[in-house]
Amino acid sequence: MIRDIQQEILRLKKENDICILAHSYQAHEILEVADHTGDSYALAVKARSVPNKTVLMCGVRFMAETVKILSPEKRVVLSHPEAGCAMADMMDKDIIEQVKPLYKDYTVVAYVNTTAALKTICDVCVTSSSAVQIVKNIENKNILFIPDCNLGAYVAAQVPEKNIKLLSGGCPIHAAVSREDVENAKALHPGVKILVHPECRPEIVELADFVGSTSEIMDFARSSEDTEFIIGTELSIAEHLQYEFPDKCFHPLSVGLVCKNMRLTTLVDVYNCVRGMGGEEIELDADTIRDAKHCIDEMIRLNHE
Ligand code: SF4
Known part of the structure:
Protein backbone atom coordinates (compact mmCIF):
# COMPACT_ATOMS: atom_id res chain seq x y z
CA MET A 1 0.00 0.00 0.00
CA CYS A 85 6.66 25.77 14.77
CA ALA A 86 6.07 26.41 18.46
CA MET A 87 9.35 28.32 18.71
CA ALA A 88 8.76 30.49 15.62
CA ASP A 89 5.21 31.27 16.78
CA MET A 90 6.45 32.31 20.21
CA MET A 91 7.95 35.62 19.10
CA ASP A 92 6.28 37.88 16.56
CA LYS A 93 7.30 41.10 14.85
CA ASP A 94 5.26 43.31 17.23
CA ILE A 95 7.05 42.00 20.32
CA ILE A 96 10.50 42.60 18.87
CA GLU A 97 9.51 46.05 17.57
CA GLN A 98 8.68 46.95 21.17
CA VAL A 99 11.88 45.42 22.55
CA LYS A 100 14.33 46.87 19.99
CA PRO A 101 14.34 50.45 21.36
CA LEU A 102 15.63 49.03 24.66
CA TYR A 103 18.63 47.57 22.81
CA LYS A 104 19.53 50.44 20.48
CA ASP A 105 23.22 49.56 20.04
CA TYR A 106 22.61 45.84 19.60
CA THR A 107 22.72 43.68 16.47
CA VAL A 108 19.55 41.57 16.39
CA VAL A 109 20.44 37.97 15.56
CA ALA A 110 17.49 35.72 14.65
CA TYR A 111 17.58 31.96 14.58
CA VAL A 112 16.27 30.82 11.18
CA ASN A 113 13.31 29.27 13.10
CA THR A 114 11.41 32.58 12.98
CA THR A 115 8.57 33.89 10.83
CA ALA A 116 9.30 35.78 7.60
CA ALA A 117 7.63 38.85 9.15
CA LEU A 118 10.00 38.80 12.13
CA LYS A 119 13.05 38.34 9.91
CA THR A 120 12.23 41.67 8.19
CA ILE A 121 13.25 43.63 11.31
CA CYS A 122 16.28 41.55 12.31
CA ASP A 123 19.88 42.14 11.24
CA VAL A 124 21.14 38.64 10.55
CA CYS A 125 19.90 35.04 10.62
CA VAL A 126 21.74 32.01 11.96
CA THR A 127 21.24 28.26 11.89
CA SER A 128 22.19 25.99 14.78
CA SER A 129 25.33 24.91 12.92
CA SER A 130 26.42 28.43 11.90
CA ALA A 131 25.38 30.49 14.96
CA VAL A 132 28.75 30.43 16.77
CA GLN A 133 30.79 31.35 13.69
CA ILE A 134 28.41 34.12 12.60
CA VAL A 135 28.20 35.71 16.04
CA LYS A 136 32.05 35.67 16.19
CA ASN A 137 32.14 37.51 12.84
CA ILE A 138 29.59 40.21 13.67
CA GLU A 139 31.42 43.53 13.98
CA ASN A 140 29.26 44.71 16.90
CA LYS A 141 30.11 43.49 20.42
CA ASN A 142 26.47 43.78 21.54
CA ILE A 143 24.12 41.04 20.36
CA LEU A 144 20.42 40.51 21.01
CA PHE A 145 19.83 36.81 20.25
CA ILE A 146 16.25 35.63 19.52
CA PRO A 147 14.14 33.55 19.93
CA ASP A 148 15.94 30.52 21.37
CA CYS A 149 17.55 31.35 24.72
CA ASN A 150 19.10 27.85 24.91
CA LEU A 151 20.87 28.13 21.57
CA GLY A 152 21.74 31.72 22.56
CA ALA A 153 23.25 30.55 25.86
CA TYR A 154 25.28 27.92 23.99
CA VAL A 155 26.59 30.61 21.60
CA ALA A 156 27.35 32.95 24.53
CA ALA A 157 29.46 30.23 26.17
CA GLN A 158 31.45 29.69 22.95
CA VAL A 159 31.89 33.41 22.19
CA PRO A 160 32.57 34.99 25.63
CA GLU A 161 34.03 38.15 24.06
CA LYS A 162 30.53 39.24 22.97
CA ASN A 163 27.89 40.85 25.16
CA ILE A 164 24.91 38.60 24.35
CA LYS A 165 21.42 39.36 25.64
CA LEU A 166 18.77 36.64 25.44
CA LEU A 167 14.99 36.79 25.40
CA SER A 168 12.95 33.99 26.89
CA GLY A 169 11.90 31.66 24.07
CA GLY A 170 12.86 28.34 22.55
CA CYS A 171 11.81 24.94 21.32
CA PRO A 172 9.50 23.39 23.94
CA ILE A 173 10.34 19.89 22.71
CA HIS A 174 14.10 20.17 23.21
CA ALA A 175 13.73 22.36 26.31
CA ALA A 176 11.68 19.61 28.00
CA VAL A 177 14.65 17.21 28.17
CA SER A 178 15.53 16.93 31.85
CA ARG A 179 18.57 16.04 33.92
CA GLU A 180 16.59 12.96 35.00
CA ASP A 181 16.30 11.90 31.32
CA VAL A 182 20.10 12.08 31.05
CA GLU A 183 20.62 10.17 34.29
CA ASN A 184 18.17 7.46 33.22
CA ALA A 185 19.77 7.13 29.77
CA LYS A 186 23.25 6.89 31.33
CA ALA A 187 22.08 4.24 33.80
CA LEU A 188 20.43 2.20 31.03
CA HIS A 189 23.35 2.56 28.57
CA PRO A 190 26.56 3.05 30.58
CA GLY A 191 29.50 4.47 28.65
CA VAL A 192 27.40 5.33 25.57
CA LYS A 193 27.97 8.83 24.15
CA ILE A 194 25.16 11.37 24.44
CA LEU A 195 24.70 13.63 21.40
CA VAL A 196 22.42 16.64 21.90
CA HIS A 197 21.05 19.61 19.99
CA PRO A 198 21.93 23.09 21.36
CA GLU A 199 18.18 23.80 21.65
CA CYS A 200 18.37 21.66 24.83
CA ARG A 201 18.84 23.54 28.12
CA PRO A 202 22.42 24.50 29.18
CA GLU A 203 22.51 21.93 32.00
CA ILE A 204 21.76 19.18 29.43
CA VAL A 205 24.34 20.54 26.97
CA GLU A 206 26.93 20.44 29.79
CA LEU A 207 26.27 16.74 30.42
CA ALA A 208 26.53 15.79 26.71
CA ASP A 209 29.52 14.28 24.91
CA PHE A 210 28.72 16.09 21.66
CA VAL A 211 26.63 19.18 20.86
CA GLY A 212 25.55 19.94 17.31
CA SER A 213 22.79 20.65 14.82
CA THR A 214 20.70 17.77 13.50
CA SER A 215 23.03 17.33 10.52
CA GLU A 216 26.11 17.51 12.75
CA ILE A 217 24.67 14.87 15.10
CA MET A 218 23.98 12.59 12.11
CA ASP A 219 27.47 13.18 10.69
CA PHE A 220 29.04 12.47 14.10
CA ALA A 221 27.19 9.15 14.34
CA ARG A 222 28.08 8.27 10.74
CA SER A 223 31.80 8.86 11.15
CA SER A 224 32.23 7.52 14.70
CA GLU A 225 33.55 4.03 15.33
CA ASP A 226 31.18 3.68 18.29
CA THR A 227 28.31 1.29 17.77
CA GLU A 228 25.84 2.77 20.26
CA PHE A 229 24.60 6.32 20.77
CA ILE A 230 22.05 8.27 22.81
CA ILE A 231 20.37 10.84 20.57
CA GLY A 232 19.14 14.09 22.14
CA THR A 233 17.08 15.61 19.37
CA GLU A 234 13.73 14.87 17.70
CA LEU A 235 12.92 11.16 17.92
CA SER A 236 12.88 10.75 14.12
CA ILE A 237 16.66 11.24 13.97
CA ALA A 238 17.33 8.17 16.14
CA GLU A 239 14.89 6.27 13.89
CA HIS A 240 16.54 7.42 10.62
CA LEU A 241 20.02 6.60 11.93
CA GLN A 242 18.82 3.19 13.09
CA TYR A 243 17.44 2.54 9.61
CA GLU A 244 20.69 3.71 7.97
CA PHE A 245 22.92 1.68 10.31
CA PRO A 246 21.08 -1.52 11.28
CA ASP A 247 24.23 -2.90 12.94
CA LYS A 248 24.50 0.07 15.32
CA CYS A 249 22.14 1.04 18.11
CA PHE A 250 20.52 4.47 18.57
CA HIS A 251 18.63 5.21 21.79
CA PRO A 252 16.46 8.33 22.18
CA LEU A 253 17.52 10.51 25.11
CA SER A 254 13.82 11.02 25.88
CA VAL A 255 10.71 9.56 24.28
CA GLY A 256 9.16 13.02 24.77
CA LEU A 257 11.31 14.40 21.95
CA VAL A 258 8.42 14.42 19.48
CA CYS A 259 7.49 17.52 17.47
CA LYS A 260 3.78 17.20 16.73
CA ASN A 261 4.00 19.84 14.01
CA GLU A 283 2.27 33.94 -0.38
CA LEU A 284 4.63 36.70 0.80
CA ASP A 285 4.51 40.30 -0.40
CA ALA A 286 7.50 41.84 -2.17
CA ASP A 287 8.51 44.05 0.79
CA THR A 288 8.56 41.08 3.18
CA ILE A 289 10.64 39.04 0.76
CA ARG A 290 13.13 41.89 0.23
CA ASP A 291 13.57 42.75 3.93
CA ALA A 292 13.64 39.15 5.17
CA LYS A 293 16.16 38.24 2.46
CA HIS A 294 18.53 40.93 3.76
CA CYS A 295 18.71 39.00 7.03
CA ILE A 296 19.56 35.77 5.18
CA ASP A 297 22.09 37.50 2.87
CA GLU A 298 23.88 38.75 5.98
CA MET A 299 24.01 35.18 7.29
CA ILE A 300 25.77 34.07 4.09
CA ARG A 301 28.17 37.06 4.21
CA LEU A 302 29.17 36.43 7.83
CA ASN A 303 29.40 32.63 7.72
CA HIS A 304 33.13 32.22 7.20
CA GLU A 305 36.13 31.28 9.34
S1 SF4 B 1 11.28 20.64 16.88
FE1 SF4 B 1 9.31 21.48 16.19
S2 SF4 B 1 8.82 23.14 17.68
FE2 SF4 B 1 10.99 22.62 17.93
S3 SF4 B 1 12.06 24.11 16.63
FE3 SF4 B 1 11.76 22.24 15.38
S4 SF4 B 1 9.82 22.60 14.30
FE4 SF4 B 1 9.90 24.10 15.97
Whole structure:
Protein backbone atom coordinates (compact mmCIF):
# COMPACT_ATOMS: atom_id res chain seq x y z
CA MET A 1 0.00 0.00 0.00
CA ILE A 2 2.73 2.51 1.06
CA ARG A 3 4.79 1.50 -2.00
CA ASP A 4 1.77 2.12 -4.27
CA ILE A 5 1.25 5.64 -2.90
CA GLN A 6 4.98 6.35 -3.18
CA GLN A 7 4.97 5.21 -6.83
CA GLU A 8 2.05 7.55 -7.57
CA ILE A 9 3.82 10.44 -5.83
CA LEU A 10 6.96 9.85 -7.91
CA ARG A 11 4.90 9.75 -11.12
CA LEU A 12 2.84 12.85 -10.27
CA LYS A 13 5.73 15.00 -9.12
CA LYS A 14 7.45 14.37 -12.44
CA GLU A 15 4.27 14.99 -14.43
CA ASN A 16 3.56 18.24 -12.54
CA ASP A 17 7.16 19.51 -12.40
CA ILE A 18 7.39 19.46 -8.59
CA CYS A 19 10.52 19.18 -6.45
CA ILE A 20 9.88 17.60 -3.04
CA LEU A 21 11.99 18.81 -0.12
CA ALA A 22 11.72 16.97 3.18
CA HIS A 23 13.16 18.08 6.50
CA SER A 24 15.12 15.38 8.36
CA TYR A 25 12.40 15.20 11.05
CA GLN A 26 9.85 13.90 8.52
CA ALA A 27 8.76 10.25 8.44
CA HIS A 28 10.92 7.73 6.62
CA GLU A 29 8.35 7.05 3.88
CA ILE A 30 8.31 10.79 3.06
CA LEU A 31 12.11 11.04 2.96
CA GLU A 32 12.05 8.16 0.46
CA VAL A 33 10.03 10.16 -2.11
CA ALA A 34 11.89 13.45 -1.57
CA ASP A 35 14.33 14.90 -4.09
CA HIS A 36 16.34 16.46 -1.27
CA THR A 37 16.44 15.97 2.50
CA GLY A 38 18.25 17.88 5.22
CA ASP A 39 17.90 20.84 7.56
CA SER A 40 15.77 23.89 6.81
CA TYR A 41 18.51 26.17 5.57
CA ALA A 42 20.24 23.54 3.39
CA LEU A 43 16.87 22.78 1.77
CA ALA A 44 16.10 26.46 1.11
CA VAL A 45 19.50 26.91 -0.56
CA LYS A 46 18.97 23.74 -2.58
CA ALA A 47 15.56 24.94 -3.79
CA ARG A 48 17.22 27.90 -5.55
CA SER A 49 19.07 25.62 -7.95
CA VAL A 50 16.35 23.11 -8.82
CA PRO A 51 14.73 23.58 -12.24
CA ASN A 52 11.15 22.82 -11.11
CA LYS A 53 8.46 25.50 -11.10
CA THR A 54 6.90 24.18 -7.88
CA VAL A 55 8.61 23.24 -4.64
CA LEU A 56 6.75 21.18 -2.04
CA MET A 57 8.22 21.71 1.42
CA CYS A 58 7.49 18.82 3.79
CA GLY A 59 8.19 20.39 7.16
CA VAL A 60 6.82 23.43 8.98
CA ARG A 61 5.74 26.92 7.91
CA PHE A 62 8.92 28.93 8.56
CA MET A 63 10.82 26.45 6.36
CA ALA A 64 8.44 26.96 3.44
CA GLU A 65 8.67 30.73 3.97
CA THR A 66 12.47 30.57 3.86
CA VAL A 67 12.25 28.68 0.55
CA LYS A 68 9.90 31.40 -0.81
CA ILE A 69 12.21 34.21 0.36
CA LEU A 70 15.15 32.67 -1.50
CA SER A 71 13.12 31.57 -4.57
CA PRO A 72 10.30 34.12 -4.96
CA GLU A 73 9.72 33.16 -8.58
CA LYS A 74 8.79 29.59 -7.62
CA ARG A 75 5.43 28.31 -6.43
CA VAL A 76 6.12 27.08 -2.88
CA VAL A 77 3.67 24.76 -1.14
CA LEU A 78 3.72 23.80 2.55
CA SER A 79 2.78 20.13 2.97
CA HIS A 80 0.28 20.70 5.80
CA PRO A 81 -1.39 24.10 6.41
CA GLU A 82 -1.38 23.64 10.19
CA ALA A 83 2.29 22.70 10.49
CA GLY A 84 3.68 25.64 12.42
CA CYS A 85 6.66 25.77 14.77
CA ALA A 86 6.07 26.41 18.46
CA MET A 87 9.35 28.32 18.71
CA ALA A 88 8.76 30.49 15.62
CA ASP A 89 5.21 31.27 16.78
CA MET A 90 6.45 32.31 20.21
CA MET A 91 7.95 35.62 19.10
CA ASP A 92 6.28 37.88 16.56
CA LYS A 93 7.30 41.10 14.85
CA ASP A 94 5.26 43.31 17.23
CA ILE A 95 7.05 42.00 20.32
CA ILE A 96 10.50 42.60 18.87
CA GLU A 97 9.51 46.05 17.57
CA GLN A 98 8.68 46.95 21.17
CA VAL A 99 11.88 45.42 22.55
CA LYS A 100 14.33 46.87 19.99
CA PRO A 101 14.34 50.45 21.36
CA LEU A 102 15.63 49.03 24.66
CA TYR A 103 18.63 47.57 22.81
CA LYS A 104 19.53 50.44 20.48
CA ASP A 105 23.22 49.56 20.04
CA TYR A 106 22.61 45.84 19.60
CA THR A 107 22.72 43.68 16.47
CA VAL A 108 19.55 41.57 16.39
CA VAL A 109 20.44 37.97 15.56
CA ALA A 110 17.49 35.72 14.65
CA TYR A 111 17.58 31.96 14.58
CA VAL A 112 16.27 30.82 11.18
CA ASN A 113 13.31 29.27 13.10
CA THR A 114 11.41 32.58 12.98
CA THR A 115 8.57 33.89 10.83
CA ALA A 116 9.30 35.78 7.60
CA ALA A 117 7.63 38.85 9.15
CA LEU A 118 10.00 38.80 12.13
CA LYS A 119 13.05 38.34 9.91
CA THR A 120 12.23 41.67 8.19
CA ILE A 121 13.25 43.63 11.31
CA CYS A 122 16.28 41.55 12.31
CA ASP A 123 19.88 42.14 11.24
CA VAL A 124 21.14 38.64 10.55
CA CYS A 125 19.90 35.04 10.62
CA VAL A 126 21.74 32.01 11.96
CA THR A 127 21.24 28.26 11.89
CA SER A 128 22.19 25.99 14.78
CA SER A 129 25.33 24.91 12.92
CA SER A 130 26.42 28.43 11.90
CA ALA A 131 25.38 30.49 14.96
CA VAL A 132 28.75 30.43 16.77
CA GLN A 133 30.79 31.35 13.69
CA ILE A 134 28.41 34.12 12.60
CA VAL A 135 28.20 35.71 16.04
CA LYS A 136 32.05 35.67 16.19
CA ASN A 137 32.14 37.51 12.84
CA ILE A 138 29.59 40.21 13.67
CA GLU A 139 31.42 43.53 13.98
CA ASN A 140 29.26 44.71 16.90
CA LYS A 141 30.11 43.49 20.42
CA ASN A 142 26.47 43.78 21.54
CA ILE A 143 24.12 41.04 20.36
CA LEU A 144 20.42 40.51 21.01
CA PHE A 145 19.83 36.81 20.25
CA ILE A 146 16.25 35.63 19.52
CA PRO A 147 14.14 33.55 19.93
CA ASP A 148 15.94 30.52 21.37
CA CYS A 149 17.55 31.35 24.72
CA ASN A 150 19.10 27.85 24.91
CA LEU A 151 20.87 28.13 21.57
CA GLY A 152 21.74 31.72 22.56
CA ALA A 153 23.25 30.55 25.86
CA TYR A 154 25.28 27.92 23.99
CA VAL A 155 26.59 30.61 21.60
CA ALA A 156 27.35 32.95 24.53
CA ALA A 157 29.46 30.23 26.17
CA GLN A 158 31.45 29.69 22.95
CA VAL A 159 31.89 33.41 22.19
CA PRO A 160 32.57 34.99 25.63
CA GLU A 161 34.03 38.15 24.06
CA LYS A 162 30.53 39.24 22.97
CA ASN A 163 27.89 40.85 25.16
CA ILE A 164 24.91 38.60 24.35
CA LYS A 165 21.42 39.36 25.64
CA LEU A 166 18.77 36.64 25.44
CA LEU A 167 14.99 36.79 25.40
CA SER A 168 12.95 33.99 26.89
CA GLY A 169 11.90 31.66 24.07
CA GLY A 170 12.86 28.34 22.55
CA CYS A 171 11.81 24.94 21.32
CA PRO A 172 9.50 23.39 23.94
CA ILE A 173 10.34 19.89 22.71
CA HIS A 174 14.10 20.17 23.21
CA ALA A 175 13.73 22.36 26.31
CA ALA A 176 11.68 19.61 28.00
CA VAL A 177 14.65 17.21 28.17
CA SER A 178 15.53 16.93 31.85
CA ARG A 179 18.57 16.04 33.92
CA GLU A 180 16.59 12.96 35.00
CA ASP A 181 16.30 11.90 31.32
CA VAL A 182 20.10 12.08 31.05
CA GLU A 183 20.62 10.17 34.29
CA ASN A 184 18.17 7.46 33.22
CA ALA A 185 19.77 7.13 29.77
CA LYS A 186 23.25 6.89 31.33
CA ALA A 187 22.08 4.24 33.80
CA LEU A 188 20.43 2.20 31.03
CA HIS A 189 23.35 2.56 28.57
CA PRO A 190 26.56 3.05 30.58
CA GLY A 191 29.50 4.47 28.65
CA VAL A 192 27.40 5.33 25.57
CA LYS A 193 27.97 8.83 24.15
CA ILE A 194 25.16 11.37 24.44
CA LEU A 195 24.70 13.63 21.40
CA VAL A 196 22.42 16.64 21.90
CA HIS A 197 21.05 19.61 19.99
CA PRO A 198 21.93 23.09 21.36
CA GLU A 199 18.18 23.80 21.65
CA CYS A 200 18.37 21.66 24.83
CA ARG A 201 18.84 23.54 28.12
CA PRO A 202 22.42 24.50 29.18
CA GLU A 203 22.51 21.93 32.00
CA ILE A 204 21.76 19.18 29.43
CA VAL A 205 24.34 20.54 26.97
CA GLU A 206 26.93 20.44 29.79
CA LEU A 207 26.27 16.74 30.42
CA ALA A 208 26.53 15.79 26.71
CA ASP A 209 29.52 14.28 24.91
CA PHE A 210 28.72 16.09 21.66
CA VAL A 211 26.63 19.18 20.86
CA GLY A 212 25.55 19.94 17.31
CA SER A 213 22.79 20.65 14.82
CA THR A 214 20.70 17.77 13.50
CA SER A 215 23.03 17.33 10.52
CA GLU A 216 26.11 17.51 12.75
CA ILE A 217 24.67 14.87 15.10
CA MET A 218 23.98 12.59 12.11
CA ASP A 219 27.47 13.18 10.69
CA PHE A 220 29.04 12.47 14.10
CA ALA A 221 27.19 9.15 14.34
CA ARG A 222 28.08 8.27 10.74
CA SER A 223 31.80 8.86 11.15
CA SER A 224 32.23 7.52 14.70
CA GLU A 225 33.55 4.03 15.33
CA ASP A 226 31.18 3.68 18.29
CA THR A 227 28.31 1.29 17.77
CA GLU A 228 25.84 2.77 20.26
CA PHE A 229 24.60 6.32 20.77
CA ILE A 230 22.05 8.27 22.81
CA ILE A 231 20.37 10.84 20.57
CA GLY A 232 19.14 14.09 22.14
CA THR A 233 17.08 15.61 19.37
CA GLU A 234 13.73 14.87 17.70
CA LEU A 235 12.92 11.16 17.92
CA SER A 236 12.88 10.75 14.12
CA ILE A 237 16.66 11.24 13.97
CA ALA A 238 17.33 8.17 16.14
CA GLU A 239 14.89 6.27 13.89
CA HIS A 240 16.54 7.42 10.62
CA LEU A 241 20.02 6.60 11.93
CA GLN A 242 18.82 3.19 13.09
CA TYR A 243 17.44 2.54 9.61
CA GLU A 244 20.69 3.71 7.97
CA PHE A 245 22.92 1.68 10.31
CA PRO A 246 21.08 -1.52 11.28
CA ASP A 247 24.23 -2.90 12.94
CA LYS A 248 24.50 0.07 15.32
CA CYS A 249 22.14 1.04 18.11
CA PHE A 250 20.52 4.47 18.57
CA HIS A 251 18.63 5.21 21.79
CA PRO A 252 16.46 8.33 22.18
CA LEU A 253 17.52 10.51 25.11
CA SER A 254 13.82 11.02 25.88
CA VAL A 255 10.71 9.56 24.28
CA GLY A 256 9.16 13.02 24.77
CA LEU A 257 11.31 14.40 21.95
CA VAL A 258 8.42 14.42 19.48
CA CYS A 259 7.49 17.52 17.47
CA LYS A 260 3.78 17.20 16.73
CA ASN A 261 4.00 19.84 14.01
CA MET A 262 6.63 17.85 12.18
CA ARG A 263 4.45 14.75 12.48
CA LEU A 264 1.39 16.42 10.94
CA THR A 265 2.44 15.69 7.36
CA THR A 266 1.57 12.18 6.22
CA LEU A 267 2.42 10.36 3.01
CA VAL A 268 -1.21 10.89 1.95
CA ASP A 269 -0.76 14.68 2.41
CA VAL A 270 2.25 14.51 0.11
CA TYR A 271 0.18 12.55 -2.41
CA ASN A 272 -2.60 15.14 -2.25
CA CYS A 273 -0.11 17.99 -2.67
CA VAL A 274 1.51 16.55 -5.79
CA ARG A 275 -1.92 16.12 -7.38
CA GLY A 276 -2.80 19.75 -6.53
CA MET A 277 -5.36 18.98 -3.85
CA GLY A 278 -3.60 19.68 -0.57
CA GLY A 279 -1.13 21.82 1.32
CA GLU A 280 -1.01 25.59 1.23
CA GLU A 281 0.72 27.85 -1.25
CA ILE A 282 2.98 30.33 0.55
CA GLU A 283 2.27 33.94 -0.38
CA LEU A 284 4.63 36.70 0.80
CA ASP A 285 4.51 40.30 -0.40
CA ALA A 286 7.50 41.84 -2.17
CA ASP A 287 8.51 44.05 0.79
CA THR A 288 8.56 41.08 3.18
CA ILE A 289 10.64 39.04 0.76
CA ARG A 290 13.13 41.89 0.23
CA ASP A 291 13.57 42.75 3.93
CA ALA A 292 13.64 39.15 5.17
CA LYS A 293 16.16 38.24 2.46
CA HIS A 294 18.53 40.93 3.76
CA CYS A 295 18.71 39.00 7.03
CA ILE A 296 19.56 35.77 5.18
CA ASP A 297 22.09 37.50 2.87
CA GLU A 298 23.88 38.75 5.98
CA MET A 299 24.01 35.18 7.29
CA ILE A 300 25.77 34.07 4.09
CA ARG A 301 28.17 37.06 4.21
CA LEU A 302 29.17 36.43 7.83
CA ASN A 303 29.40 32.63 7.72
CA HIS A 304 33.13 32.22 7.20
CA GLU A 305 36.13 31.28 9.34
S1 SF4 B 1 11.28 20.64 16.88
FE1 SF4 B 1 10.99 22.62 17.93
S2 SF4 B 1 12.06 24.11 16.63
FE2 SF4 B 1 11.76 22.24 15.38
S3 SF4 B 1 9.82 22.60 14.30
FE3 SF4 B 1 9.31 21.48 16.19
S4 SF4 B 1 8.82 23.14 17.68
FE4 SF4 B 1 9.90 24.10 15.97
